[in-house]
Amino acid sequence: MLISIIIPVYNEQENLANSLSFLCEQANRFPLEIIVANSPETSDETPKVCKQYAKVTFLNCKTKGRAAQMNAATKVAKGSIFLFLHADVLLPDDFYIQIKSVIQDGNQFGFFAYQFNKNSRLLAFNSKFTVKDGLFAGGGDQCHFFTKETFLKLKGYNENFCIMEDFEMMDRIRKQKIPFAIIPSKATVSARKYETNSWLKVNVINGYVFLKYKLGVDPIKLRKTYKSLLRESV
Numbered sequence: 001m002l003i004s005i006i007i008p009v010y011n012e013q014e015n016l017a018n019s020l021s022f023l024c025e026q027a028n029r030f031p032l033e034i035i036v037a038n039s040p041e042t043s044d045e046t047p048k049v050c051k052q053y054a055k056v057t058f059l060n061c062k063t064k065g066r067a068a069q070m071n072a073a074t075k076v077a078k079g080s081i082f083l084f085l086h087a088d089v090l091l092p093d094d095f096y097i098q099i100k101s102v103i104q105d106g107n108q109f110g111f112f113a114y115q116f117n118k119n120s121r122l123l124a125f126n127s128k129f130t131v132k133d134g135l136f137a138g139g140g141d142q143c144h145f146f147t148k149e150t151f152l153k154l155k156g157y158n159e160n161f162c163i164m165e166d167f168e169m170m171d172r173i174r175k176q177k178i179p180f181a182i183i184p185s186k187a188t189v190s191a192r193k194y195e196t197n198s199w200l201k202v203n204v205i206n207g208y209v210f211l212k213y214k215l216g217v218d219p220i221k222l223r224k225t226y227k228s229l230l231r232e233s234v
Contacts, residue, residue, distance in 0.1 A: 001031065001079075003081040005023060006077065006083065006084050033079050036050050037072055066162075067158060081099060081145055082145065086189075088192065089114070090187060091112070092185040098112075107180055108179055109147075109179070111142035113183065114142055116190075120194075138166060139166050142182075164209070208229075
């Protein structure tokens with residue numbers, strides 16, 4: 001079972017080095033395809049970083065935005081499973097085995113629980129909620145994976161969403177009652193947002209923007225609100 005790992009990036013040269021090193025090691029053990037879907041607005045050394053890894057396919061996307069970049073990569077992906085990964089997230093060592101097991105059990109979609117790369121009681125509290133299904137389950141940091149057939153049936157991510165594309169996808173999956181599973185083996189997520197903002201501030205902003213999304217606020221307005229309130233390190 002070939003898994004196509006798709007990483008949408010925008011100025012992620014530092015995080016990519018760690019992520020690609022790990023994934024290329026895993027590609028020596030399991031049938032994996034690694035595709036980096038680069039934003040047309042990237043201005044750092046991301047292309048040079050990717051060229052250092054023979055197992056990595058580098059794709060210069062014509063349209064910016066995570067949803068558009070992920071969709072573009074699926075057009076060239078060869079796997080029967082699509083796994084979408086943020087550049088600052090590291091998958092657990094057993095991710096291939098876990099995904100294969102979940103798919104063989106009849107699920108068509110899934111994602112991982114996660115932990116943060118920083119030792120903090122507050123962040124550990126956040127990560128506890130990623131193990132079970134709930135209102136905020138299925139965010140992009142949880143690494144969505146689909147059977148190719150299911151992804152095509154859903155017509156990919158909604159490119160009208162420059163933010164919250166992950167939750168918009170989750171809403172469609174729930175509505176169509178597509179069987180899915182949460183893998184308890186935890187991915188490791190960067191705590192960089194919490195390093196430039198307080199724990200309380202990040203969670204309040206996330207909740208506020210999520211509420212606005214649920215109320216049907218235009219995605220462009222959501223993105224402007226998010227960027228104006230949250231100090232991001234990238």
